[in-house]
Amino acid sequence: MGHTRLGKIPKSAKWRAVVDEVVGGTLLVEGDVGPIAALTLDAATPALEKSRDDEGLRHTFYLLTQVALAARDPNWQDLLSQAGLRLTPDASLFDLTAELQSAVDRRVESRGLPSDVSEMAQQAAGEALASLAAGSVDTLFGTGGQHLQDAVRPLSTKSGFARLGQRFFGSFLTRFLNFYLSRVTASSVGSPRLNSVGAVSEFNKALQTHCEQSARIVRDFCGQWYSKTEYVEGINPENTSRFMAVALRKLSRELAQQRADA
Amino acid sequence: MIRPRLILCSGADPPDDRRFTQGRKIVALDTLNPDSNTHLRIENVTDAFSQRIADRLVDLLEIATYVYTADCEASRERAWLDDKSAEPWSRDFLVCMPVRDLTFWTREDVQDALVGALSFLSSDKFEFQFSSLRKERPTQEYLQISDVEDSPFYGVDRVTMFSGGLDALGGALETVTGGGQLVAVSHRPAVQTNKRQREIFRRLRDRWKVPMMHVPVWVNKSGFRNESTQRTRTFLFSALGAAVAGVLQAGGVRFYENGVTSLNWPLASEVLQSRASRSTHPETLRRLESFLRLVVGRADFVVDNPFIFHTKTDVVVGIAGHGAGDLIPHTCSCTHTMFQPKTQWHCGRCGQCIDRRIAVLASGESEHDSEDDYVIDVFTGPRKDGYDRNIGVSYARYARDIHGMAEADVATTYNRELVRAAQCFEDVGETARRLVGMQKRHAETVCAVLDEQVRLHSQGYVDGSLNESSMLAMIGMRQHVGGVLPPKPEKQPPTAEAPSDSLVFRKTGDYWTVVYTNRQIALKDTKGMSLIAYLLSHPHREYDPLELRRLVDGTTAEPSTAGSAASIRRHQFTSTDEFAGEQLMDGEYREHVRQLIGQADVAVAEAERDGDPERIRLAKAERQKLFEVTAGELHSRDGPVRRFRDDSQRARDALSKRVRRVLADIRKSHPTLHTHLANCLTLGTVFSYKPDRDLHWLTD
Numbered sequence: 001m002g003h004t005r006l007g008k009i010p011k012s013a014k015w016r017a018v019v020d021e022v023v024g025g026t027l028l029v030e031g032d033v034g035p036i037a038a039l040t041l042d043a044a045t046p047a048l049e050k051s052r053d054d055e056g057l058r059h060t061f062y063l064l065t066q067v068a069l070a071a072r073d074p075n076w077q078d079l080l081s082q083a084g085l086r087l088t089p090d091a092s093l094f095d096l097t098a099e100l101q102s103a104v105d106r107r108v109e110s111r112g113l114p115s116d117v118s119e120m121a122q123q124a125a126g127e128a129l130a131s132l133a134a135g136s137v138d139t140l141f142g143t144g145g146q147h148l149q150d151a152v153r154p155l156s157t158k159s160g161f162a163r164l165g166q167r168f169f170g171s172f173l174t175r176f177l178n179f180y181l182s183r184v185t186a187s188s189v190g191s192p193r194l195n196s197v198g199a200v201s202e203f204n205k206a207l208q209t210h211c212e213q214s215a216r217i218v219r220d221f222c223g224q225w226y227s228k229t230e231y232v233e234g235i236n237p238e239n240t241s242r243f244m245a246v247a248l249r250k251l252s253r254e255l256a257q258q259r260a261d262a
Numbered sequence: 263m264i265r266p267r268l269i270l271c272s273g274a275d276p277p278d279d280r281r282f283t284q285g286r287k288i289v290a291l292d293t294l295n296p297d298s299n300t301h302l303r304i305e306n307v308t309d310a311f312s313q314r315i316a317d318r319l320v321d322l323l324e325i326a327t328y329v330y331t332a333d334c335e336a337s338r339e340r341a342w343l344d345d346k347s348a349e350p351w352s353r354d355f356l357v358c359m360p361v362r363d364l365t366f367w368t369r370e371d372v373q374d375a376l377v378g379a380l381s382f383l384s385s386d387k388f389e390f391q392f393s394s395l396r397k398e399r400p401t402q403e404y405l406q407i408s409d410v411e412d413s414p415f416y417g418v419d420r421v422t423m424f425s426g427g428l429d430a431l432g433g434a435l436e437t438v439t440g441g442g443q444l445v446a447v448s449h450r451p452a453v454q455t456n457k458r459q460r461e462i463f464r465r466l467r468d469r470w471k472v473p474m475m476h477v478p479v480w481v482n483k484s485g486f487r488n489e490s491t492q493r494t495r496t497f498l499f500s501a502l503g504a505a506v507a508g509v510l511q512a513g514g515v516r517f518y519e520n521g522v523t524s525l526n527w528p529l530a531s532e533v534l535q536s537r538a539s540r541s542t543h544p545e546t547l548r549r550l551e552s553f554l555r556l557v558v559g560r561a562d563f564v565v566d567n568p569f570i571f572h573t574k575t576d577v578v579v580g581i582a583g584h585g586a587g588d589l590i591p592h593t594c595s596c597t598h599t600m601f602q603p604k605t606q607w608h609c610g611r612c613g614q615c616i617d618r619r620i621a622v623l624a625s626g627e628s629e630h631d632s633e634d635d636y637v638i639d640v641f642t643g644p645r646k647d648g649y650d651r652n653i654g655v656s657y658a659r660y661a662r663d664i665h666g667m668a669e670a671d672v673a674t675t676y677n678r679e680l681v682r683a684a685q686c687f688e689d690v691g692e693t694a695r696r697l698v699g700m701q702k703r704h705a706e707t708v709c710a711v712l713d714e715q716v717r718l719h720s721q722g723y724v725d726g727s728l729n730e731s732s733m734l735a736m737i738g739m740r741q742h743v744g745g746v747l748p749p750k751p752e753k754q755p756p757t758a759e760a761p762s763d764s765l766v767f768r769k770t771g772d773y774w775t776v777v778y779t780n781r782q783i784a785l786k787d788t789k790g791m792s793l794i795a796y797l798l799s800h801p802h803r804e805y806d807p808l809e810l811r812r813l814v815d816g817t818t819a820e821p822s823t824a825g826s827a828a829s830i831r832r833h834q835f836t837s838t839d840e841f842a843g844e845q846l847m848d849g850e851y852r853e854h855v856r857q858l859i860g861q862a863d864v865a866v867a868e869a870e871r872d873g874d875p876e877r878i879r880l881a882k883a884e885r886q887k888l889f890e891v892t893a894g895e896l897h898s899r900d901g902p903v904r905r906f907r908d909d910s911q912r913a914r915d916a917l918s919k920r921v922r923r924v925l926a927d928i929r930k931s932h933p934t935l936h937t938h939l940a941n942c943l944t945l946g947t948v949f950s951y952k953p954d955r956d957l958h959w960l961t962d
Contacts, residue, residue, distance in 0.1 A: 010346040047347035092691045094673060098681040109378075113352055113387055119534045119678070126677030130670075140670045141691050178531035186530065186652055201659060204531075216806065216947040220910045258946060 009183045014043035022184050023191035032193075033206045037214075038259030040177050041252060047117075048176065048252060052245040056108045056118020057172075060125045062240040063100050064168060065226060067129070068161050069235065071152040093133055093140045093148055097126045116179065124171035128164055129155075158227040165222025165247075170215035173251055174208045181207065217254040218247045264340045264350045271328045271359035272399065277391060282356060289335055291328050294399055300331040301482040304502070305406040306475075310413075311509055312405045317362035319505045320401050322557055325376075325390075326501035327481055328359060329494050333384065337488040351535065353386045360395040366556075367392040375553035382549055384493040385536040412510065414473045415445050420516035420564070421507040423499055424448045424476070426459040428593045428618060429569060432577040433518025434462075435584045436568065438470040445510065447477045447503045449495070458607075462592045469586075477506055496541040497550070500565065504554045507563075514564030515554070517542045520574045521700045523617070524567060527679050529656045542567055544686035571696050573704040574621035582627050590622065590630035610636035610643055611650045616657050616733075623714075624707045641715045642722070644729045645736075654733040661708035664701050672698045712737060765959045767795050776928075778935040785927055789815070790920035797943065797951040798959040804948040807913035859885065910947075918945040 009015050018039045021032075041048065051057055063083060070079035080087055084103045087095060101122045108114045133151045134140040155164045185200045194200055225243050229235050268286040270276060272293070276283050292298045302323060332355055340350045361367045373390060380388045422437060424430045424446035437444045446463065450456040456478060463476045479502045503515035519542040526538045540546045544567070551565035569577060581587060595618040596608040608615045619640040622631040633639060645651045664672055673680055673694060680694050687693040715734055722728030728735050766777035774785045774795075785791060796814050797805075805813070862885035869877035921943065929936040944950045 010342040012346045015346065044347045046344040050344055050348070094681075094684075094691050094694055097677055098685050098690050098694075101678060101681050102685055109381075113381060113385065114535065116349075116351070116534045123678040126681060127674055130674040130677050134670055134674065140673055141695050175531055179534070180532070182530040182532045187648065213804075213947055217911065220808075254947065 008187070009180060012043070014039075018043055018180070019184055019188070022181075023188045023193055030206055033203065033210045034255075034258045036181070037177055037207060037210055038255040040180055041255045044176070044180055045252070048248060051117040051176075052241075052248055054115055054117040054121070055111055056104055056115055057121040058237065058241050058244055059107050060100075060104050060118070060121040061168065061244055062235070062237050063103060064125055064129070064164060065161070065230075065235045065240060067096065067100065067152060068156040068164065068226070069230060071149055071156040076149050087148075089145050091145070091148060092142055093130065093151055096148060096152070097129050100129070101126055117176075120172055120175040120179065123175060124168050127171050128167040132164055132167055158223040161226040162219045162223030165226070166212070166215045166219040169218050169222075169247060169251060170208075170212035173215060174211040177211065178204065178207060214251065214254050214258065218250050221247065221250065263343055264336065264338065264353045266354035267332060267336050267356070269328060269332045269355055269357045269359075271357060272324065272395075273397075274358040274360055274393060277356075277358060282391070286356065289332060291331055293324060293327055294403055299484055300327055300486070301480065301484070302327045302404050303406055303480040304404055304505070305478045305480070306408045306410055307405050307477060308410060308412045309407050312402055312407065314509050315401060315505065316508060318366055318557060319508045320399075320404070321361040321363055321367060322501050323404065323505050324361075325357075325359065326494075326498040328357065329355075329380065329388070330481060330492070330498040331483040331486050332357070333386075333492060333494040334483050334489055335486040338491065339489075351385060351537065353384075355386060356389045356391065358391045358393070360393045362395050364392055364394045369556075372553075372556050375549070375556055379546070379549040379553045380494060380497060383497055383536065383540055383546055386493075410475060412475060415443055415475055415510050415512075418443045418445050418510055418512045420514050420566075421445045421447055421503045421510065421512045423503050423515065423517050424459060424463075426462060426593060427595050428574065428581070428590065428621070429518045429520050429523070429577050431462060431586070431589055431593050432580050433516070433569065434466060435581060435586055436518075438466060438472050438474065439584050441472060443473040443475075445475045445477070445506065445512065447479065447499075447506050449499050449502060450478050450480050458592060458594050462589060465589055465592065477502075491536075491539070493536050493539060493541075496546060500550050500554065504558060508558045513562070514551075514566065517547065517565075517567045518569050519567055520572050520577050521570045521697065522573055522704045523614075524570055525679065525683050525697065525701075527660075527676055527701075529653075529660060544570060544683045548686045571700050573700055573707060574617050575624045575704070575707050578621045578625040578627055582625060587627050587630045590627060591632065591635065606635055606637050608636045610638040610640045611645060611653070613653050613657060616640050616654070620708055620711045623711050639732075641712075641734045642719060642729060642732045645731045645733065651731060651736065655736050658708070658712060658733065658737055661705040661712075664705035665709050667702075669695070669698050669702070672701060676701075765957055767798050767959050767961050769795070769962055776932070776935065778932065778938065781932060781934070783928075783931045783935075785924070785931070788920065788924060790922075790924035793917060793920055794924055794939070794943070795959075795961045797949060799961040801951050801953060801957065804944075804950045806910070807917055807947075807949060808910050810949050811913045811917060914945075914947065917949060921945055 009019065018036065021036050021039055063085065066083035067080065067085070070076040070083070073079050077087055077089070084106075085096075085099045087099055091099070104118065104122055104125075105114070108118050129152075130140060132155060154160045182204075185194060185203055188194045194203065226235070229239055229243070233239065266286045268276060268283055268288045270288060270290045272291075273295070276288065291300050293300050293302050304323075336353050336355070338351055338353065342349055366372060367390070376390065377388050380386065419442060420437075422430075422433055422444060424434060426448065434444055434446060444466070448456075448459045450459070459478065460476070463474070467474050481498060500515055500517075506512070507515050524542045524544070526540070526543070528534070528538050547565045547567060551563070554565060555561055555563045572580075578590070581590065594607045595614045597612045597614050598609045608618070610619075615636065619631065619636070622628055636643075638644065645654055667675065680697060681690075683697060684690045684694040712734075716723075716737065719728060719734055722734075723738055728738070764777055764780070766775055766782075768775050769787060769791070772787050774787060774791045776783050776785060793810070793814050796810070862881065865881040866878065866885055869881045922945075925936060925939060925943075928939065938953075942951055942953045944952065
């Protein structure tokens with residue numbers, strides 16, 4: 001295990017509110033996660049808004065659409081190649097996730113330094129593709145070619161892409177919130193609400209579930225946008241960028257609404 | 263933000279162009295002048311070495327020394343950006359320095375490779391402006407000449423980077439037991455570290471009669487200690503190795519680091535980019551290799567790590583296999599070497615100490631790793647709040663999680679990290695498999711050692727002597743396992759009116775009979791009552807709003823498609839504009855509509871002014887059509903924007919409204935039931951009824 005640098009949370013009114021919510025009161029319960037997530041997003045709103053312009057985030061999602069669309073086509077390798085994803089005929093699902101992330105790396109590096117948001121997006125895309133398309137370890141690492149296309153094809157339909165979108169946004173939101181919250185929870189162990197290190201694990205699990213459920217708000221939206229946009233004008237980086245902005249706004253509003261409902 | 267730096271090296275002048283200097287903090291560094299503030303000294307080299315070292319390699323040593331010092335000077339601890347929502351981590355360095363081989367260093371491919379390696383290691387932005395050296399800088403100042411004979415080492419296979427830890431010892435043994443010549447280069451950050459490295463080397467030389475050469479290098483950065491992460495240290499280390507390798511015409515530079523440490527998978531979500539060190543990550547070595555091939559001018563120059571698929575336990579087993587277990591006490595693995603007393607080299611708290619102790623125990627070499635060498639016992643010693651406790655539990659949790667996962671799950675959960683490492687090898691898939699296998703082997707070892715430690719200290723659990731903050735005590739409390747958060751408790755638990763067996767929510771004619779806590783009420787039939795009844799009869803199940811509406815209402819409504827009335831209206835309208843999808847309903851769209859209606863107003867006015875009845879009719883009809891098309895979407899031309907909601911959102915809002923109406927009625931007639939339902943019903947992206955105990959409702 002190498003050196004790891006753990007950070008701190010800034011001292012501002014909004015972040016103090018997050019800390020108070022995490023450490024104050026009685027032992028954390030399931031229902032507390034939603035308000036904590038909403039407060040965190042409120043404090044991190046400027047960063048989330050800025051992430052709409054993040055090249056890594058936009059390109060990652062754009063490549064997910066291209067992978068899904070290519071899976072419909074007999075010449076799927078050619079289509080992937082046009083999107084900048086170079087796969088060998090015997091490529092496995094793992095190779096596909098690797099190539100997708102490499103393509104994002106290449107794009108981001110050609111335009112400057114990678115960002116934290118880009119890193120989160122790539123983590124979320126890799127996890128979403130691997131978890132939804134892999135039925136077994138052989139599918140993930142093993143036999144490629146037609147087998148790989150068959151594994152990805154279910155994600156190319158309207159409902160399939162809706163699932164992929166939900167998984168991607170759920171994972172991204174979890175990582176985005178925990179980028180901040182893990183600093184708060186790590187320094188709050190021993191407080192009345194997080195009385196042990198184990199409670200942090202429980203909190204993280206609950207946060208992940210909460211984010212995945214919250215991402216349902218964009219599930220149908222993802223599917224409808226994917227289907228309609230491809231039919232009407234074809235999915236391209238520009239309309240993907242506009243879609244991402246709206247999807248992130250939806251997620252943000254959803255957390256705010258949950259907090260209001262709580 | 264972290265103020266960008268302008269690093270002026272070896273007396274370089276600032277750039278004339280103000281764009282390069284504006285807003286930057288100027289830091290002047292020099293390694294040679296009387297007022298030098300950073301020092302480099304390579305010891306134990308021959309006079310011939312000093313004559314053969316190429317100008318380009320001396321440039322490399324100076325660049326690496328300056329970069330390392332600049333890294334230590336610029337603290338990453340600065341106020342957050344963007345209204346305190348973005349942590350500043352990356353820094354911006356513009357390095358100006360004179361070099362001996364200007365033609366080489368100004369080549370685009372060289373600068374790209376140099377910046378690429380540094381960026382990956384540090385996540386910082388580097389830019390170099392090289393100029394020609396105007397005044398001779400004597401190389402001899404960097405070298406401490408000795409009477410060592412280096413001719414046997416020309417053409418050696420690899421120059422080995424030697425830190426003095428267990429992995430470095432394991433690597434040195436691989437070389438000497440194979441009959442190879444050992445050229446070990448060490449970076450000496452502290453006096454104590456130097457003593458340990460020399461002692462191990464002396465013992466190696468005594469036992470294995472093969473040619474060995476130890477080249478310690480001092481880099482002293484007086485006064486520049488603002489940043490402790492020192493992510494460019496590997497760059498300095500490899501530059502030192504490459505300089506020696508370049509002179510000796512060696513085949514490359516070799517690091518020995520076990521794979522788990524090299525990959526350094528993050529333990530927390532905040533640990534992104536170089537927040538987790540990438541010192542010997544395969545991508546680091548790949549980038550360094552590309553760069554150093556250019557510097558030494560050989561396409562076959564290699565930078566590698568033969569232990570990338572080894573766990574630390576594998577390394578210790580290897581050391582023992584070479585009959586060198588007795589050298590283990592002379593190695594140091596702790597990260598806190600500068601702060602340890604002379605008699606105890608390991609803190610016992612950090613991840614590296616845990617790693618070492620577990621590897622030594624798992625390999626059966628504990629006799630060579632005295633407990634007395636640890637300030638606290640790794641397993642039973644007290645741990646302070648914060649980092650100490652977190653690292654203890656996180657270490658155990660990481661091992662437990664990986665141990666319990668199938669290979670595919672590991673590859674999915676750590677996909678990004680696995681991809682980044684595996685893509686540095688020829689066979690990406692096979693490498694990924696091997697790396698996952700190594701992680702699982704490591705996890706299995708850790709779990710087995712912890713299991714054994716729990717058994718050995720079972721008495722401490724029973725008699726209470728085990729320190730409650732120790733790693734074993736925390737494991738005993740299952741803190742590394744993590745469960746699920748308890749459900750939200752009811753705000754007003756019904757103590758006086760405990761629910762009886764008879765819980766009824768049933769429709770009778772136009773009314774619903776509801777019984778809870780032996781109290782019966784009657785409520786008028788509404789859609790919301792059917793919805794609640796359905797949820798009560800399916801406790802703990804979660805429903806998507808669309809699915810629930812279909813189940814309760816019996817409708818077969820599918821999500822709207824492009825054929826819905828609203829979509830047709832939008833599609834007709836947008837066939838002439840550039841918008842599509844959700845953002846149709848945002849402010850930009852409204853502005854667009856406004857402009858179109860304004861144009862229609864102008865057309866009507868012009869037609870009326872010209873007195874042309876047909877044009878008036880057509881213009882008014884067009885304006886009316888615009889109003890009709892947009893009427894359902896906008897309250898008014900000046901009113902608030904009404905945003906488009908998808909079907910799921912509509913269903914969710916409609917169903918929530920139904921339930922809330924019923925709850926409002928129940929609140930008036932049966933407050934206890936209202937409290938129970940308000941606490942146990944979830945209305946949102948999912949709908950559910952989750953009581954905190956088993957309740958069986960009689961429904962239709």
